[in-house]
Amino acid sequence: MGTGTPAGGAFGAHLRALRTGAGLSQAELAQSAGVSVRGLSDMERGTSRGPQRRTVQALSAALRLDPAAARELERLASLGRPRPARAEAFRPDRAEIPRPAAGSPAARDAATAQPPATRTAAHHTLALPRDLSDFTARGPALDRLRALVEDLDPARPPVAVICGQPGLGKTSFAVHAAHTLAPHFPDGQFTLDLRGMDDCPVAPRDALARLLRALGVAEAAVPAGTEDRAGLLRSVLRERRALLLLDNAATEDQVRPLLPGHSPTLTLVTSRHTLAGLEAVHRTELALLRREEAVELLTRIIGPERVRQESQAARDLAELCGHLPLAVRIAGQRLASCPGERLAKLVDRFAAHESRLDALRAGSLQVRAAFELSYQQLDPTARTVFRRAALADGPDFSPRTAALLAGLPLRHAARYAQDLTDAGLLQPHPSADRYRFHDLLRLFATAQLDKEDTPADISLAHSRTDAWMLRRATAAARLFTIDHRPDGCRDDEGGDPDPATAPADRDQAHAWLEAERTQWLAALRRTQTAGRHREVVDTAEAMHWFSDRTSHWELWTEVFERAVGSARALNSRRDETVHLNYLAWAHNTCLHDHATALSTAQAALALARETDDQLQVGWAHNYAALALDRLGRSDEGIAHLHQGADCLSRQTGPQSRLAELSILNALGRLLRQAGRPDEALTVHRRSEALCRAGIPGKPHELIDLYRASAQQHIGNDLAALHRWAEAEAPLRHAVARFEAARMPAWSEPARLDLGIVLRRCHRDEEARATLTAAYEGLVGLNHPRQLEAADQLRLLDEAGGSLTGTRGERGPVG
Known part of the structure; x- marks a missing residue:
């Protein structure tokens, strides 16, 4: 092969030479190999550069090639098959992290975008489905998409709408096109099912969240509003050569927020609707297969030998399937699962159902006969x-x-x-x-x-599944309780419904709760509707500590709202108070609806006072203060925290002490933010003293984490008082403790605080190493303080520059 000959051209030229050498016309070779004349012509002309292995084997057999010649033909075909760029997983120890200048667009984007090294991560949550090895036809439609890519203008990123009636293989074509075009988009290919046929299709807001997370935006950094999410998606895609496959769209309004702005990105949209109102898009309306294409699809599924032996039956079967790809595929897979069954037998079965055949050739009922045939074959x-x-x-x-x-x-x-x-x-x-x-x-x-x-069958199936799912969800969530003991739970709590397959640790529990969250949440809804309110309250209570680790899950407002309703149905005012407090937390942290959080916390506070539940009085003050701070009413928030701390200090019991520690840390933080660092230091030293004294019944490891949090605050209080040298030791202790507990979301902000102190102590080399590590860690977490770390590194780099840096007073702790 000459050095200037493309791989695909070498295969085509070689195939043509073999055919002419054998004295065969294209029609004769196509008939013998069981491929279409058009397909063979495309191969010889180089349009089809890398046919599948099964096709090459059929050609080799038809040409009667010896093993060596067959291997050579397969080798040339393999050279023409697309090879997506190999992605390398992000390695923080090998990646060079850029340091954006303060105030620059890059610096603003750094708050939400992963470093460039992460763009080609080998795995993401919206990976393309596998391509069909026997995909058939659609050559012109694919060529039009190739032309879009070749002429791609980032100022007008192409959007291709693939539409047509059900069963035409819109998704299969889009997936095949995405895999074929993948080498042109090294920054990733992403697919998202918009579930347009559901009663409730995926909302644009939820779709945007899933796309942003798949593109590397940390879940905690995804904005709350649809418009903000859409803007962030456009920003993230601005410089990325990515491919988006938005499958099964319902309406234009569902799709518009998901489209990139200025970007070298290709977007493929499939829909059963034409989406005629979608502006500036390219349309690909798939048609029924031609008869030879339908037979070729059948050939690729069951092999050329069976089709060659019953060529007329194969053509009849294609006709009876209405040339609808989905019907042909189901019939072919039925034959593939029964290697000894003749095609004529399947044709006779189709032909015996005349009314169904009429439906098969009419509109949306075309596929029913094929479905029913496969269904009736099942036991x-x-x-x-x-x-x-x-x-x-x-x-x-x-x-x-x-x-x-x-x-x-x-x-x-x-x-x-x-x-x-x-x-x-x-x-x-x-x-x-x-x-x-x-x-x-x-x-x-x-x-x-x-x-x-029967309705009774369906009700029994739901109740059996719901009971099991809630027991598993409750047991899995209890693994996250801060003082969880692996030796089991109380006898009255029950346990996992299948201990042999139960999650063994928190990682497995988290994975199960994530994978099944739609299922267990639906089970919670049905369980409440069925009036089993104690199960609802118990499940929500078990979820409390797990929800802290997944505060970006917006479903927590529903979980705790249902628990409040079930507690009222049970006339359990204690449970109602507890879950009102949890609900206030969810409105604050998950939905960022601080006004509703405040009113919910106030309702919890009133009920807690009425029932003289001082622990919940303290927590209600805490959640009200958090909402007030976010509403810009920090002085009122400080007053609430003082009341909560005073209330809890008069109580005994380990839960009151833990609540008091949380409130003291929050109180000190608000005082420091209000410019009262001396008062903050007093409060945080009180918190540390409580930790040193210990809490009966609570493990040392847990109390040590509270102490580390207090010490981070103490270090920041001392820094705010310009007592830089004194601030170093408590911050070092906090970093070390959080690292030992493998809690990067806490250790990296504390490391940033330590780096700032070292810089102010003029220990530049130590400061540079510490700040660099903190920056890399915060970028990896997509933490909002990564910009602050970049600013601190810039200040170190500015010879003779000002030593005044920005300080983010609020970390993720306390």
């Missing part, structure tokens, strides 16, 4: 698994959920789920042990559920 238990899986909440479900809904042991349900996947009735998750329906298949399964299951 009764597999059918039950298929139907009941349609009851699962969320976009996908686990084998465990399928087992619970069908009333089967887990191992049996897992086997049936795999069988359903093999039959083309379920789609596997690309990386997790989870499954999902195609939209039409979910509708079909739901219709079968209505036909074959």
